[in-house]
Amino acid sequence: MTEEKALTDIDPIILFFLLGLAAGLLRSELRLPSAVYDLISMVLLLAIGLKGGVELAQQPFGYLLPQILAVIGMGFLLPLIAFPVLRHLGGFRRADAASIAAHYGSVSVATYAVATAWFASREIEFEAHMPLLLVVLEIPAILIGILMARGLSRDVPLATVGREVFLGKGIVLLVGGLLIGWVAGPGGVASIEPLFFDLFKGILALFLLEMGLITAAHFGGLRRYGVFLVLFGIGMPLFSALIGxxxxxxxxxxxxxTAILATLAASASYIAVPAAMRISVPEANPALSLAAALGVTFPFNVLVGIPLYHALASWTHRILGG
Known part of the structure; x- marks a missing residue:
C-alpha cells in the first residue's frame, strides 16, 4: 500500500516529461510534429495570459504597481549576480557569461506552467496576477545581458533588439492573453474556457513530452563543457529561489x-532570451546557455525544485509568522 501511494503521488505531467526524456536518450523516433508543438505552445501561452487577465479585471492597478516594480528590480539583480560567477569562477568569455546570465535572470514559461499545475493538483492557492509578473520578468535580464556583453555602444541595434524583445511570439501571446482576459473579464471568457482552461493540463502534458525530447538533445553539450554548467545549473536556481x-x-x-515567485526566479529562459541574444550578441555560443537551461535547470526544477521552493516558502512564512 505504501509503494502504491508513493507511485500515485507522482504528477502525470511529470511522467510525460520523463517519457520524452527517456525516449530522447534512447534515440527513439518519437517526435511531435513541429506544427503541433507550435500550436500547443501558443495555447499554453494564451491560457496563462488569459487567466492573469481575468484576475487583473478584478484588481486595481495601483495595488499591483509596487509588485511590478519590485519584480523588475529582481530581474535586473539576478543576471548581475550570475555574470561574475560565470566570468571569474567559470572562466567563460564575456559574451558567453553575459548570455548565460541573461538566461538565468529571465523566466521559463514552461516551468511556470508546471508549477501552476502542481499547485492546482494540491489545492495550493496563490495570487492570480502572477502571469503579469511572469511577463514583466522576461525583459530586464535581456537588457542587462546585452549591456554586460556590449556596454553602452552604438553597435548595439537597440531598435532591432526592442522589436525582438517586445514583439517576440512569446511576449505577444502572453501580453495579448492578458489584455483579452482583462477586457473580457470572467463572463467574457466563459465560452472559451473548455479549450484554454479545462484542457490546460492535458495540453501541458503533451508540451512536456516534447520538452523531454528537447532536453535529451542538449545533454551532449553538458558532456563537452564539463561539470561547471551542471553545478551552476543547479546552484544558481537554488540561490535565485532564496532571492525570490x-x-x-x-x-x-x-x-x-511566494513559492511561485521563487519558482520564477529559479527558472531559466530558453525562448525569449536565446532569440534576443542571437541578434544582439551573435558571438555568444547558444549551446552553452541551452545546455545549462534545458539540460540541467529545467529538469531539476520540474522534478525537484518546485516542491522544494514551496517547502521553503512555507517554512519562511511559518518562522516569520510565528
Missing part, C-alpha cells in the same frame, strides 16, 4: 505566491 522568496515576503505575498 525574500521578495515574496517583502511584498506580502501568500505562501503560494
Amino acid at each position: 522568496t525574500a521578495f515574496g515576503l517583502l511584498l506580502g505575498l501568500s505562501v503560494g505566491g
Whole structure:
C-alpha cells in the first residue's frame, strides 16, 4: 500500500516529461510534429495570459504597481549576480557569461506552467496576477545581458533588439492573453474556457513530452563543457529561489505566491532570451546557455525544485509568522 501511494503521488505531467526524456536518450523516433508543438505552445501561452487577465479585471492597478516594480528590480539583480560567477569562477568569455546570465535572470514559461499545475493538483492557492509578473520578468535580464556583453555602444541595434524583445511570439501571446482576459473579464471568457482552461493540463502534458525530447538533445553539450554548467545549473536556481522568496515576503505575498515567485526566479529562459541574444550578441555560443537551461535547470526544477521552493516558502512564512 505504501509503494502504491508513493507511485500515485507522482504528477502525470511529470511522467510525460520523463517519457520524452527517456525516449530522447534512447534515440527513439518519437517526435511531435513541429506544427503541433507550435500550436500547443501558443495555447499554453494564451491560457496563462488569459487567466492573469481575468484576475487583473478584478484588481486595481495601483495595488499591483509596487509588485511590478519590485519584480523588475529582481530581474535586473539576478543576471548581475550570475555574470561574475560565470566570468571569474567559470572562466567563460564575456559574451558567453553575459548570455548565460541573461538566461538565468529571465523566466521559463514552461516551468511556470508546471508549477501552476502542481499547485492546482494540491489545492495550493496563490495570487492570480502572477502571469503579469511572469511577463514583466522576461525583459530586464535581456537588457542587462546585452549591456554586460556590449556596454553602452552604438553597435548595439537597440531598435532591432526592442522589436525582438517586445514583439517576440512569446511576449505577444502572453501580453495579448492578458489584455483579452482583462477586457473580457470572467463572463467574457466563459465560452472559451473548455479549450484554454479545462484542457490546460492535458495540453501541458503533451508540451512536456516534447520538452523531454528537447532536453535529451542538449545533454551532449553538458558532456563537452564539463561539470561547471551542471553545478551552476543547479546552484544558481537554488540561490535565485532564496532571492525570490525574500521578495515574496517583502511584498506580502501568500505562501503560494511566494513559492511561485521563487519558482520564477529559479527558472531559466530558453525562448525569449536565446532569440534576443542571437541578434544582439551573435558571438555568444547558444549551446552553452541551452545546455545549462534545458539540460540541467529545467529538469531539476520540474522534478525537484518546485516542491522544494514551496517547502521553503512555507517554512519562511511559518518562522516569520510565528
